[in-house]
Amino acid sequence: MNQMSKKTIISKIIGKKHHLFSYPFFHLPSRLLVFQIHYDVATCNLFLQSYANHKNLTKGKQLHSLMVTSGFIHLPSSITSLINMYSKCNQMEEAVLVFHDPYRERNVFAYNAIIAGFVANGLAADGFQFYKRMRSVGVMPDKFTFPCVVRACCEFMEIRKIHGCLFKMGLELNVFVGSALVNTYLKVDGMEDAEKVFEELPERDVVLWNAMINGYIKIGHLNKAVAVFKKMGEEGISLSRFTTTSILSVFTSMGDINNGRAIHGIVTKMGYSSCVAVSNALIDMYGKCKHNKDALLIFEMINEKDLFSWNSIISAHEQCGDHDGTLRLFGKMLASRVLPDVITITVVLPACSHLAALMHGREIHGYMIVNGLGKNENSDDVLLNNAVMDMYAKCGCMKNAGIIFDLMRNKDVASWNIMIMGYAMHGYGTEALDMFHRMCEAQIKPNVVTFVGVLSACSHAGFVHQGRSFLTRMELEFGVIPTIEHYTCIIDMLGRAGQLGEAYDLAQRIPLQDNLILWMALLGACRLHGNAELGNVVGEKIRQLEPKNCGSGSYILMSSLYGVVGRYEEALEVRRTMKEQNVKKTPGCSWIELKNGLYVFSMGDRTHHELNALINCLCGFQYFHDEVMHSF
DNA sequence: TTAGGGTTAG
Numbered sequence: 001m002n003q004m005s006k007k008t009i010i011s012k013i014i015g016k017k018h019h020l021f022s023y024p025f026f027h028l029p030s031r032l033l034v035f036q037i038h039y040d041v042a043t044c045n046l047f048l049q050s051y052a053n054h055k056n057l058t059k060g061k062q063l064h065s066l067m068v069t070s071g072f073i074h075l076p077s078s079i080t081s082l083i084n085m086y087s088k089c090n091q092m093e094e095a096v097l098v099f100h101d102p103y104r105e106r107n108v109f110a111y112n113a114i115i116a117g118f119v120a121n122g123l124a125a126d127g128f129q130f131y132k133r134m135r136s137v138g139v140m141p142d143k144f145t146f147p148c149v150v151r152a153c154c155e156f157m158e159i160r161k162i163h164g165c166l167f168k169m170g171l172e173l174n175v176f177v178g179s180a181l182v183n184t185y186l187k188v189d190g191m192e193d194a195e196k197v198f199e200e201l202p203e204r205d206v207v208l209w210n211a212m213i214n215g216y217i218k219i220g221h222l223n224k225a226v227a228v229f230k231k232m233g234e235e236g237i238s239l240s241r242f243t244t245t246s247i248l249s250v251f252t253s254m255g256d257i258n259n260g261r262a263i264h265g266i267v268t269k270m271g272y273s274s275c276v277a278v279s280n281a282l283i284d285m286y287g288k289c290k291h292n293k294d295a296l297l298i299f300e301m302i303n304e305k306d307l308f309s310w311n312s313i314i315s316a317h318e319q320c321g322d323h324d325g326t327l328r329l330f331g332k333m334l335a336s337r338v339l340p341d342v343i344t345i346t347v348v349l350p351a352c353s354h355l356a357a358l359m360h361g362r363e364i365h366g367y368m369i370v371n372g373l374g375k376n377e378n379s380d381d382v383l384l385n386n387a388v389m390d391m392y393a394k395c396g397c398m399k400n401a402g403i404i405f406d407l408m409r410n411k412d413v414a415s416w417n418i419m420i421m422g423y424a425m426h427g428y429g430t431e432a433l434d435m436f437h438r439m440c441e442a443q444i445k446p447n448v449v450t451f452v453g454v455l456s457a458c459s460h461a462g463f464v465h466q467g468r469s470f471l472t473r474m475e476l477e478f479g480v481i482p483t484i485e486h487y488t489c490i491i492d493m494l495g496r497a498g499q500l501g502e503a504y505d506l507a508q509r510i511p512l513q514d515n516l517i518l519w520m521a522l523l524g525a526c527r528l529h530g531n532a533e534l535g536n537v538v539g540e541k542i543r544q545l546e547p548k549n550c551g552s553g554s555y556i557l558m559s560s561l562y563g564v565v566g567r568y569e570e571a572l573e574v575r576r577t578m579k580e581q582n583v584k585k586t587p588g589c590s591w592i593e594l595k596n597g598l599y600v601f602s603m604g605d606r607t608h609h610e611l612n613a614l615i616n617c618l619c620g621f622q623y624f625h626d627e628v629m630h631s632f
Numbered sequence: 633t634t635a636g637g638g639t640t641a642g
Contacts, residue, residue: 080633112634179636245638
């Protein structure tokens with residue numbers, strides 16, 4: 001046998017030191033025997049450490065059994081390694097069993113390991129109990145104990161008490177303890193104390209600087225976060241990948257694409273591009289700054305895309321209003337077998353709402369139900385439920401929207417608004433107003449959006465008298481000052497009801513009358529009732545407001561209005577003007593989801609073989625082969 | 633034998 005150490009030989013047998021776990025454990029003793037080495041406690045601990053880091057519980061348990069039969073189990077180092085292995089495999093019950101074995105000594109290592117295990121598993125209170133027990137049985141904590149104990153504190157007074165204890169023991173200047181102190185003070189809103197700890201520490205490493213940056217981000221002081229980042233550079237602290245993700249989130253929030261790009265450069269230079277979290281932060285930055293092409297480039301370069309990568313690229317598309325892109329990427333995400341979470345669903349559902357893609361919305365809702373997404377023990381995720389309800393409402397499925405609404409344990413004002421708007425949008429005026437009255441009975445204070453829904457319901461259902469009454473009551477009774485959207489609803493309502501003169505008077509009287517939608521609503525009413533004289537006046541007003549060559553809506557309405565009243569020459573003249581000024585009309589289309597796909601209907605298109613059977617009107621339709629829609 | 637950190641929505 002040569003002079004190599006046991007550790008070196010093990011490493012040679014297995015390969016690279018970080019791949020210890022990849023070597024089948026059951027081969028280990030025999031292979032060691034080939035090298036004439038008998039495994040010992042140190043070897044077992046080495047393997048336990050590796051299994052812990054790779055969360056390989058099966059092999060960890062096998063080794064545990066072997067250690068029991070080999071008699072290694074009573075040694076303090078074995079206990080610590082076993083507790084660590086079970087903790088990292090999220091098996092705290094097993095870790096506690098090892099800790100409590102009556103034949104074993106519980107020294108500071110064992111206590112440190114069990115406290116760390118509880119804290120890492122999100123069971124801070126249990127970790128804190130073990131710290132108390134440690135003190136009561138007279139085991140002295142050390143510099144390894146406190147970073148975890150400090151993390152276990154969840155109240156300001158608790159952390160102050162521990163801080164005092166650290167001071168007495170002379171451990172408050174340790175950089176690990178300091179980082180934990182800074183983070184915990186930040187958690188309990190003690191930014192001033194965190195700053196004090198930071199200032200007083202003699203040694204400040206990159207983790208500590210990062211903690212300060214994150215602290216300022218948490219309290220919304222983004223400029224201070226940038227200042228800390230700059231100071232890091234001045235003091236020659238080398239940035240870690242954690243620094244880059246944090247500072248990227250700052251520039252993302254600021255919408256600062258230039259500095260974001262500068263960080264991208266640093267990331268590339270430092271070789272952090274291969275880190276998926278860094279790439280995810282870059283995707284988010286480019287997406288929020290409306291640079292989707294760059295976001296996609298980064299996304300495509302990631303080898304192992306995680307949930308964050310998918311959520312970031314999907315939300316980048318949705319934020320740009322690319323609802324098709326959102327659904328296409330969502331389909332690809334499912335095909336990649338990455339499971340969506342609450343965030344994915346919250347981003348994707350509005351895309352279904354915008355496209356009125358009921359079938360996909362339903363599938364997503366089904367996925368939520370099966371996987372219990374959005375449901376908690378005591379309270380549901382209101383925003384997620386609102387998104388589902390909104391999807392059903394916008395897709396015209398008010399029955400399902402109503403079922404979800406009735407089942408929701410927690411409702412907010414938006415939940416009520418979605419129902420009112422949904423009923424209003426689909427012409428159920430009475431139901432919308434009933435919902436409003438139920439809302440008032442439930443003591444929910446209506447807001448600006450509520451009255452857009454209420455007035456819109458009155459407009460679509462022809463409740464002119466009630467609409468007028470609501471316009472007065474909303475301010476006097478509910479303290480909601482009418483905005484241009486509310487006045488537009490009223491003008492639309494009066495116009496639909498044929499009260500064009502009154503609608504025009506109101507349009508002229510209200511503040512902020514330079515609103516295109518408002519006048520377009522009135523022009524629509526002129527067309528509906530064939531009033532070409534008022535239509536001319538309104539059309540002129542719109543042409544003044546509408547930038548040249550921008551939008552075709554008013555031209556189309558004017559041309560249609562002249563057609564309705566039989567003034568065909570003038571109708572043709574409007575069309576000629578449109579041609580001269582190169583104003584183009586985007587062809588309108590509708591679509592319907594059937595069992596085998598999405599069908600798009602557009603004017604004049606008669607290409608589908610089942611045209612007559614499917615739809616008895618002048619519109620044609622074409623089968624819409626969209627890989628997105630079929631990839632679910 | 634044991635310790636401190638980052639990114640996605642509304």
